[in-house]
Structure formats: structure tokens, C-alpha cells
Amino acid sequence: MGSTRRLASLAVAGIFLVTAAAACGGSGATSPKATGAATVGPAAFTPGPDTGWSNSGITVDPAKLGCPNPTGPQSRGVTDTEIKVGGLITQTSSSGPVNTGMDVGAKIRFERANAEGGVNGRTITYVGTRDDGSDPTRLITQAESLANDGVFAAVPAVARAGNFSDVFCKTDTPFFGWGVSADYCGTALGFGITGCLVSGPGGSTIPSAWGMAARAILGGDGSGRSAAVVGVDLDSAVNGVKLSAKAIKASGIAVPYVENPVPASGLNDPTAIVNALMHANHGAPPDLVVTIVDFSPAIKIIDALRAAGYQGKILTPLGYDPRLAGFKDLDGTYTLLQWAPAESGSAADDQMRADFAKYAPSEPIGLTAMAGYWSADMFLDAVRKTGRDLTVASLLKTLNGGGYSYNVAGAVAQTQWPVNHTASAPCAAVVQLSGGKYLPTVKLSCTPLVANQ
Template sequence: MKGLLRRATGLVAVAAVLGMTSCSSGGGGATEPSRSPSVPENAFAAGPTDTWSDAGFKVDPTKLACGGAAQNPTRGITDTSVKVGGLAFLTSPNGSSLAGADVGAKLRFQRADDEGGVNGRKIDFVGVRDDGQDPTRNAQLAKSLVQQDQVFAVAPLMTLNTGYFDTLCKNVVPFFGWTTNTGYCGNLIGFSIIGCGTPSEAVSKQVGTPGIGLLMRNLFKGETGRTLALVGFDTEVSQVSVRNFAKQATLAGYKVVYNKTPIPVSGLTDSTAVVNAITTSDGGKAPDAIVDLTDVATTVKLTQALRASGYKGKLLEPAAYDPRLKAISELDDTNVILSWAPAESTSPAMTRLKADFAKYAPGQLLTVPAMAGYWSADMFVNALQKAGRKLTVDSFLKTLNSGSYTYGVDDALAATKWPLNHVIQNPCTAMVTFTNKQYVETQKLACGSLIRP
């Protein structure tokens, strides 16, 4: 099982923040319009994925970082092609990685080329560079992509380190991916498929997302007042994520009885102390639900220990989604938080995704990283289409940050709205439950509303 856990990553944005470092991505750029009600009635209701409410929260693009003109506005562009390269951690010292993101992106770009390209241009994809979770290498590879490869954009960008940021900001290089690092927040060049997952403190004071509250309402059939424990890694950004989840749960009407990040990034060697603390956190009793914001190996170990202790409550585990985890019986009856529709969805868009993988990469499992790479590339293709034939770096970013650009895929990937989602994540989520060695879609992808606490 050890080898399985090292191969199965299954990370989502909130779980991936365990290794993030801070970056110079600038301020929040938020303005303060007239206040909306603290918690609108629809905030925790499962609503449409394209027309979710921003609760009157606005963003001033002039206050976001990386807003200058490109020194080389035609970088990577020819009459017949546009050059793109990726950056991700496809390997790492502890064996956990986002391998598969490269495959997902490559096959989506290949499909675009097979369909004739975008606005008459093929995508010259130079591949995904692997930083191996090394901050120095991360920065070096970013410089290489810009200075040697002369890429127009970086897609996908899915790293835990943010060494890339200064180079991409200085050279005004747009990047597309998934919020696995803080570089997607507070600037005009980073475009995450779910928006900014690690908002600044200034933004968090003004607006929040329903997040865990939306899922708790689903799990407890609308009943509030239940108790919740949140546990994460001992890192600064993991602490921020746990704190944000606690805020979401409280706004939704749930009582957070445990809100700590005691687990070292290297993982648990002995889970006894953590399990005892969690299972007695509700006045000596176990909480009604536990949210485990760690990586897949730690999630499995903690789940096994909780089950062995006799815990019968709800378990929500963002990391526990990967076809290879179906062999681990202790994960039965756990709930997995997702930021887009799962592979089990039968929507037309997910059917198309699965057909693309079957055609272009038949050996690739439909893991979270693989799907994230695919959707990151799809977003870039969509952005190119909207930017038109007369393409420069500056015209491209002007189109995306104009206030009218949105990107989403019906019943597969919830809409992001720009520049709003440069500073806050979209209020959308999905959930599957692991039952009898199968994932079952128990909450279709849906959105609540942004919340003005």
C-alpha cells in the first residue's frame, strides 16, 4: 500500500496548500461597495454554476500586481502558432506529485490542433517542466521558459513553490492552472480554473465563500448546529486554509470545536495524540464531522486511526480521490470534496473529457491532477479564442481583465469571473462518497453565493 499512496496524489486546492510559500503577488485590489446582507439566503444553497452571486464585491484591477505592458508583446507568437510551456511538480522528494497534469494539458492542446488550431494558430506546446518541488529549480525553470523558450504563456502552472512569480510578473507572462500556490492571487496575469484559493487577509475580511458550509448542509440535510473539527498540516498557508474553512462553517451555522494544524509536512508517525484530541474536542465527545486537509498518505493513515478509535461521524477528505485508492477499505463511507465535476459525472462535458483521454492518452488514469491539467489547457484555449486573431500579450490580458471575461464548462467546471477571481475563489464545489469501493456522486457541481460577513 505504501507504493500506492506515493503514486496516488489526489490533491485539491485546499489540500495542496500544505507546502506553499509566500510570494510577492501584490495586494488584494478590493473595493468596498455598499454592504449586502451578512449571509444571503442563497449562500449555502446549491445553485447554478454560471450565475453565482458576487454579493456586490468588486475588484479594482489597477490595484493588482503585474499590470504593466509587456516588453515583448509578440513573444511566442507567429502567424501560424503560439508557444506555450508548463511548470509543475511531476516528482518530489516524498513521492507525492501532480504527475498527470502534463498529460491532461498535452492532450487538450492536441485536440485543439487537430480541430485546426485557435484563430488560425496551432499551439506549439514545449511540454511541462518538472521542478521536483525544489524552489530554486522552480525559479530557474520559469526563467528558462521565458528567456530561452520565449513562451507566450505558461499552462499548466501547478507548483507548490512560487519561485516562478517574479520572472513571470516582470516579463508579463500569463499563466493558467490550479490554485496549488499563492501566486494565483492578487495579480493580473494568474488565472486559476477555480480562482484565488488563498485570498489575502484584507480580502478575507470583506468577502468569503460558502465552501465547507455548502457541503455540510448537504451531509446533514440542511440541519445546522452540528459540530465540526478541522485538521491540517503545520504550515502557515495550511493554517490560513483551516481558518478560512472554520469561518465558512461558522457562517453556515455549524460549531467548530477543533481548528488546528498539528501535523508535520513529513506526515504522521504516530496518530494517537491527534486522534485523541479530535475525538474528545466536543466537550469530551467526538464531533459530528471531521475535515482532513492533508495529503493522501496522511489522509489514509488518519482515517484508519479514526476508524480504529470507533469514530462514526462524517469524514470529509479533499485528498482521497484517485482510482487507485479504491483498494483501501478504510476509506469506505468517506466524502471527498472536489472543485469540479468528478469522473463519475455523466454530463456532456465530462463525457467529452473522458473521450479525449481515451483517444489521446488511453493509459492515463482520470486523477485530479490529470483533470486539472486538462481544464487548465482548456481555459487557455478558450482565452485565446476570445482574444481573437490580432494577438499580443497586452491585447490578450486586456481581453481577460476587461470585466466581461468569464470561463466555465456547463456541469463540469464552474464559472470564474475576471478580474474578480484574481482575489477570491468561486463559491462552487462538488462531492463524491466512497461506497463499496466505488465513488458515487453525492453532490453535483453547484455554487452558492459569495458572502459579505
């Protein structure tokens, strides 16, 4: 019974996570097209260092972003001894919990910061988390409530649907989080730990991480190999699947199948989809199947592929979670992560694991909990680099002045600002679940930005 409940919870969380995965391809907000961007070839998709990646000539003028000049209260929530912050997170839905542990992850990081004396002489006061309940209308009222509580910043701010950035623009409230909504794209106030993930079909870049992952899984330079990309029948997912497939193709791999056949309401019978996949590559199955779908449909497709005799590789954005390590249906599959897995062995991930063990020992270190933790860490980094004279304007000057980047060696790949207001970080890690353990296939790595041309 306990295992069933855990998987049900993960299935609900998967709905949000696959939105993030599709968002890696972009949907929603429109970002400027690249001008003068360098053209890259398949070799650019070779894994590189997790910092120092090239912007390929793609630049962003922060003055042309939304909300570039805050005019409201500059030090709201800041005193000589504290900084007041709060979270705005989609935590519940009609189907169950969402973003499980994201607020806990943030509070853990803030607790360690406070135990170490705070940042620039100020401790962090976390006023709590507003839950929008997956309701766009409630999202607005909850964002207004958080701003009215006098927070200096919203950390984390991660919502599943709707728009909260307009509220924070009117109230001059910076926000930090996992950039899985259009709120993080094209605004000077929003800072995603992996950049802007939903830049729209006219966005400046394509999600190169998918191409990097596919090449690494298939080995070699990709020539003579093929991949199929399967998505959900939603407008945002359609665009995300197309751009993800575009990145895989640009990496040198043929992509004969790019479809969104999975109904948004759920998948009852995967037979037709699997039959199409098994003949997608000139009558034969592709070497790699990429499932950018919700948890339950993904499992149905994976099980049906194996029952049909599929011998190729399977890549999903949903397979990494300590609660899934023993789930045999996912054994052998690969998962793309936007930051390093907790088991990476880096000093930063070891510290994170120690923090969870100390401050919330019962909280699983899954993707959403990690997203909250690293969102808080980015905020702390920006505040520290801003210095003692902390206002909204001074914080934005630090972040958008052209010299700020955020990364945690071996744990969170570099974002560069302001370019990541309109592009996702071109970085990822890949793990394979094997025998109840997550084995690294690609350590946290980056490519250059790849223009959407």
C-alpha cells in the first residue's frame, strides 16, 4: 500500500515535471530571436565544462526586458538584521500533491545560512509558502498576498499555471526559482536556476541539452543513429517536443518521429503509439525513444515497448527520484536532469545531503526538493554579492549588470545574466537507473548556446 501511495504521488508530481521538460524546448512567452548568433555544428553537442559556456553571440539588453526599473519601495522586507522572503508554489492539485518538498528544500538552505550567521550580517526570515492550488485565479491572489506581507523577494516562486510575474512587476518583487513557467522569460525581475525554460517558438535558442544527452547515450557522433520524440497533446508540449527534436537532429542524429500522440487527459492504451514507434525508422524501431510525457503514460509506453521487443535506449525526464530507485519498470532507462544528481559526489551535493539529514531527515531528496534548495542558494549568492546596501535596485544591478553568473561546482551548472532571461542554460546531467542505483552517463555538462535558426 505504501509503495502504491508513493507512486501515485510521483505520478502527480510527474505532471509538473514533464511540463518542465517540455519547457526545456520552450513554450509561452516570446523572446527575441538571436541576431548575429554563431552557427554551430554537431560537435558543439559534445559535453563540456559546467561553467564558461559560450553565448554564441546571443546577447540580451536588460533595458528591453519587462520591469527593468523598479520604482516602488526599495527596501521592503529588509532591516538591519533580517531579510524577509516567502514562497509561491503550486503544492496541491485536484489529483494530489505537486512540487513535493520544494518549500522544505528552500527552508533547509535558509536554515543553514542562518546557522552560519546569515548573509552580510542579516538572517533570512521565511514567512511561509503560498499555495495556488493549481488555480490561475488563486495564483494571482496568493502572489498579491505574499507581496502585501512585505517580502523582499519570492523564493521559490514556481507555479504550474497562470501568471504571477505581473503582480511581482507591479510590486517590484524579485523572484527566484525553477524557471518552468513563462514568468521567468523576458522580465528583469525573474531568475531561474536553469534560466528561462519557456521562451516560446520564436525564442532565441533551442534546448541543446537534449542533443547532448542523446549523443552521449547512443555513443559516437550520432551519425547513422535515430531517435523518436513522444509528447503530450498540449500546445506547450507540442512546441517543446518540436524544439527538443530540433536539438537532437542538430546534434547529428536522425529524428524520423516527432509526435504528440498522448492525450492530455491520460493514456489508456499505448498500442497504437508503440506500433508507430516500432516502425518509425524506415520500418524499424529507432535507436532511442525520448518520452516527454507524464509519469503514468511514460510507464505504459515503456512497458509496451519492452513487451513488443524493443531493444533500444529510452530517455525520460521523470526517472530520477530516490523513491523510484527500486521501480523495476524504469530499470535501464536514462533520465535527463537539469542539475547534478544528489549522488554526484561533488562537495556541494555532499553538503546538500548533509543539510537535508540535519534539518529535514525525513524529506526525500527528489528533483522538486532540490529545486527549492538551489533556488534559495542562488538568492543567497546574489544577496551576498550585492553587499550590505541591499535594495531592489542594487540587487538587480548586481544580477543584470552583465557581470553576474551563478553556478555551484559539480552541482548546478552556470547561468549567465542577463542572457538567461531569454534562454535556458545549455546544460544537463544524465543518469541511468540500473539495479536500484543511479549511474552517471553524463556528469553535469554544458554546450554552447545554440541559436534557434
